[in-house]
Amino acid sequence: AAGVIQSPRHLIKEKRETATLKCYPxxxxxxxxxxxxxxxxxxxxxxxxxxxxxxxxxxxxxxxxAQQFSDYHSExxxxxxxxxxxxxxxxxxxxxxxxxxxxxxxxxxxx
Amino acid sequence: xxxxxxxxxxxxAEGRAANLPCNHSTISGNEYVYWYRQIHSQGxxxxxxxxxxxxTNEMASLIITEDRKSSTLILPHATLRDTAVYYCIVRVAAxxxxxxxxxxxxxxxxNP
Numbered sequence: 001a002a003g004v005i006q007s008p009r010h011l012i013k014e015k016r017e018t019a020t021l022k023c024y025p026x027x028x029x030x031x032x033x034x035x036x037x038x039x040x041x042x043x044x045x046x047x048x049x050x051x052x053x054x055x056x057x058x059x060x061x062x063x064x065x066a067q068q069f070s071d072y073h074s075e076x077x078x079x080x081x082x083x084x085x086x087x088x089x090x091x092x093x094x095x096x097x098x099x100x101x102x103x104x105x106x107x108x109x110x111x
Numbered sequence: 112x113x114x115x116x117x118x119x120x121x122x123x124a125e126g127r128a129a130n131l132p133c134n135h136s137t138i139s140g141n142e143y144v145y146w147y148r149q150i151h152s153q154g155x156x157x158x159x160x161x162x163x164x165x166x167t168n169e170m171a172s173l174i175i176t177e178d179r180k181s182s183t184l185i186l187p188h189a190t191l192r193d194t195a196v197y198y199c200i201v202r203v204a205a206x207x208x209x210x211x212x213x214x215x216x217x218x219x220x221x222n223p
Contacts, residue, residue: 004154031209033209033210033211035211042198042213042214042215042216043149043155043211043213044213045210045211045212048209048210050209055209056209056210058210088152090154090155092154092155092211097209099145099157099160100157100211101157102154102155102156102157103154104153104154105152105153105154107152
């Protein structure tokens with residue numbers, strides 16, 4: 001069965017650069033969630049979209065923005081990157097806000 | 112969302128049943144108990160969820176006490192590949208607060 005696809009899998013950036021992470025949900029899923037997992041930490045919710053509208057927001061820095069497009073894929077844009085942004089970023093998708101299925105994640109390293 | 116309490120770590124012998132407990136004493140009537148696991152740096156994997164009745168699927172069984180204040184995830188025949196951090200999460204199934212709030216979870220180590 002098709003799963004959540006995230007790209008890229010690995011990303012290396014310098015401080016103050018920008019990064020864009022992409023998420024392609026399971027076909028027919030209408031809700032996308034973004035989570036951040038720092039080293040040794042548990043996943044923390046950032047933001048979610050339902051039917052292309054933002055539906056919930058967590059501790060997402062103002063430097064980050066996200067959107068969900070007409071084909072339901074989502075992008076997380078991160079600007080003015082800081083060393084502390086180095087983390088695993090997971091995307092999950094669900095149908096009508098039910099069971100969330102996660103992608104393999106993007107490992108972002110900020111140097 | 113209600114908070115949950117889990118033991119930080121557990122060990123289990125390969126082939127034996129692994130029983131992972133979770134306390135959620137402040138759970139509300141419309142909140143479900145979800146279990147996810149994360150195998151080293153991989154994306155969290157959905158295991159099972161339930162409201163008040165016991166549930167079973169191909170991966171595990173979920174036993175919820177009658178007062179719904181605690182539950183137990185059972186892996187009937189643990190294998191080395193079941194070594195992971197297991198998260199017990201309480202949330203409304205749909206609507207309301209949609210996010211998953213991950214606590215510290217239980218680090219399960221399956222030993223040969």
